[in-house]
Amino acid sequence: MTKHRIDTPRTSQGARLTQYLRIARSGSLHHSTRSLVARLRARADQRMRAYARIMRGHQV
16 A cells, blocks of 8 residues: 555755745845945944044044
């Protein structure tokens, strides 16, 4: 007697998970890219503060 369809293991579960993770990861930025962007934004803010301080006449 053959097994019922429910009794057979689902082999496509791993492949589906792999494809889902690939799609989810491709939609977002890599963590190193996020940290680099954050550093560059922080540096730009520091430069703006320094330029504003120089324009007001304050020296370091």
